[in-house]
Amino acid sequence: MDIMGQTDIASFFTNPDDRFMEEALKEALKAHDLGEVPVGAVIVHEGRIIARAHNQVEMLNDATAHAEIIALTQASAALENWRLIDTTLYVTKEPCPMCAGAMVNARVSRLVYGVADTKYGAAGSVFDVADNPCLNHRIAVVGGVKEDRSRELLQSFFMKLRNKI
Amino acid sequence: MDIMGQTDIASFFTNPDDRFMEEALKEALKAHDLGEVPVGAVIVHEGRIIARAHNQVEMLNDATAHAEIIALTQASAALENWRLIDTTLYVTKEPCPMCAGAMVNARVSRLVYGVADTKYGAAGSVFDVADNPCLNHRIAVVGGVKEDRSRELLQSFFMKLRNKI
Numbered sequence: 001m002d003i004m005g006q007t008d009i010a011s012f013f014t015n016p017d018d019r020f021m022e023e024a025l026k027e028a029l030k031a032h033d034l035g036e037v038p039v040g041a042v043i044v045h046e047g048r049i050i051a052r053a054h055n056q057v058e059m060l061n062d063a064t065a066h067a068e069i070i071a072l073t074q075a076s077a078a079l080e081n082w083r084l085i086d087t088t089l090y091v092t093k094e095p096c097p098m099c100a101g102a103m104v105n106a107r108v109s110r111l112v113y114g115v116a117d118t119k120y121g122a123a124g125s126v127f128d129v130a131d132n133p134c135l136n137h138r139i140a141v142v143g144g145v146k147e148d149r150s151r152e153l154l155q156s157f158f159m160k161l162r163n164k165i
Numbered sequence: 166m167d168i169m170g171q172t173d174i175a176s177f178f179t180n181p182d183d184r185f186m187e188e189a190l191k192e193a194l195k196a197h198d199l200g201e202v203p204v205g206a207v208i209v210h211e212g213r214i215i216a217r218a219h220n221q222v223e224m225l226n227d228a229t230a231h232a233e234i235i236a237l238t239q240a241s242a243a244l245e246n247w248r249l250i251d252t253t254l255y256v257t258k259e260p261c262p263m264c265a266g267a268m269v270n271a272r273v274s275r276l277v278y279g280v281a282d283t284k285y286g287a288a289g290s291v292f293d294v295a296d297n298p299c300l301n302h303r304i305a306v307v308g309g310v311k312e313d314r315s316r317e318l319l320q321s322f323f324m325k326l327r328n329k330i
Contacts (some may be wrong), residue, residue, distance in 0.1 A: 007267075062238050063247040063271035073227050082228040097294045098266030101287070105263055108230035119301070122266070126299050127292060131260045134291050136284070 012044040016039045016088070019114050020044055021146040024090040024114070027054040027067060031134050034059065041067035041091040043075040043108075044085070045132035050087070051075040067091060084109045092150035094121035094143060100129035103139055114150025148153050182255070185209055186311040189255040189279070190220040192232060193318050199224065202309050203318040206232035208240040208249070208273075214250070216240040233264035234254060237271050248272045249293040257315035259286035259308060265294035268304055275305045279315025 020042055027040025031054035043051040051074035056065040056139035068091055088110040089103060093116045095113065103111060116125050121140050123130040130139045185207055192205025196219035208216040216239035221230040233256055241247045253275040254268060259277065265287035268276060281290050288295040288306050295304045 018283060057247055061247050062241045063249075064234055064237055065247075066270075069171050069229055072229055076227045080226060081220055082226050082230075084228075096266055096270065097262050097287070097292075098264075098270055101261055101263030101266055102229050105231075105261065122262070127262075127290065127294065156256075 009038070010062045016044075016047070017142065017145050020049070020088070020090045021092070021112065021114060023049060023052060023110045024092050025146060025149055025153070026050055028092045030151065031067070032153055032157055038157050039067045039091065039093045041071040041089060042092065043071050044088045045075070045079065045084075050078040051152045065097065066096070066099050068095055069102055072102055073109075074156050076106070085109065088112060090145075092121050092146070093117055093154065094125055096120045097122040097127055097129055100127070100139075104129060104135055107137050108139055110142070112145050114143075114145060115154065116143055126143060180213070181209075182307065182310050185214070185253070186257070186277065188192065188214060188224070188312055189195060189219060189257050190311060190318070192217055193315065196220045196232070203322050204232045204256065204258045206236040206254060208236050209253045210240070210244065210249075210251060210257065214312045215243040221314045229263065231264050231329055233260055234267055237267055237273075241271070252272065253277060255310075257311070259288050259290055259320065260284055260295070261285045262287040262292055262294055265292070265304075269294060269300055269302050272302050273304055277307045277310050279308075279310055280312050280319065281308055284296055 010031045022043045024040045028038040032038035036055045039055045042049050051071040052065045055067045087108050089108050090107035090112045092114040094117040118125050131141050188207045189205045193203040197203035201220045205221045207214050216236040218232045218235035220232045236309040249271045252264045252273050254273050257279040283290050296306050
């Protein structure tokens with residue numbers, strides 16, 4: 001299976017969300033190749049990537065080491081501010097409650113994700129932490145960008161895992 | 166105001182939850198004295214504290230640096246395992262969605278908190294992330310332990326902050 005596929009050259013130049021999600025997918029592929037659940041994230045500020053990370057739970061032996069959490073810490077260092085105003089976080093899978101909560105805490109402006117997570121998703125699927133009128137900050141959410149490729153990576157990973165057991 | 170108060174010697178010997186919450190309160194006091202929102206946490210495994218941390222958002226300039234997240238990372242290092250089976254996390258304030266989500270991800274067994282957080286709490290107040298039948302792990306939750314002292318620390322901090330502005 002050609003997981004990364006061919007970059008759509010037309011969309012590369014015309015659609016920033018597709019372009020940045022390609023970068024998040026590259027991070028997810030790194031996680032896949034390292035035996036981590038393949039999720040990747042990048043954070044963009046003023047059209048520039050200021051953070052890129054992939055899931056490192058197994059390598060760091062730390063359940064908090066999701067791609068989004070690592071990227072948020074990187075972005076805060078880059079901007080020298082824990083308030084990540086005017087940033088967009090791209091992640092290949094809908095964030096879990098931990099990661100969506102972290103984005104709200106960090107005042108991320110916009111979240112773009114690939115495939116929805118019907119088991120743990122906290123940007124609308126199971127909880128709505130990301131854009132909730134009860135909280136002091138709401139994030140604009142767009143889902144389904146490069147959804148098929150994001151899903152294929154996860155399916156490929158879990159298929160391999162099942163074959164090992 | 167005597168924020169830390171006198172340790173109740175009788176309860177010190179009789180009630181582990183009170184005793185460990187005293188340790189979390191010591192961490193919260195450190196945060197208070199450093200100008201951080203005063204929240205402290207400890208994690209206990211087999212009757213022993215394996216992690217202790219306080220909120221460090223301002224010092225580390227990182228919105229993910231809540232007491233609980235730092236303590237979870239420490240505990241994973243101590244046990245050399247991201248699955249924190251048979252652990253209890255004590256925290257002076259009800260955790261936010263990020264922290265409650267992180268505890269679920271880390272398979273923390275039990276959560277004991279001090280004061281409820283009616284604005285952001287994710288162990289029952291606004292969301293129920295900690296003990297939710299939709300998720301793959303549920304945490305046994307006890308609230309209200311050393312509640313008054315936990316609240317007093319927060320009130321003292323925000324009163325000082327308002328007087329500064």
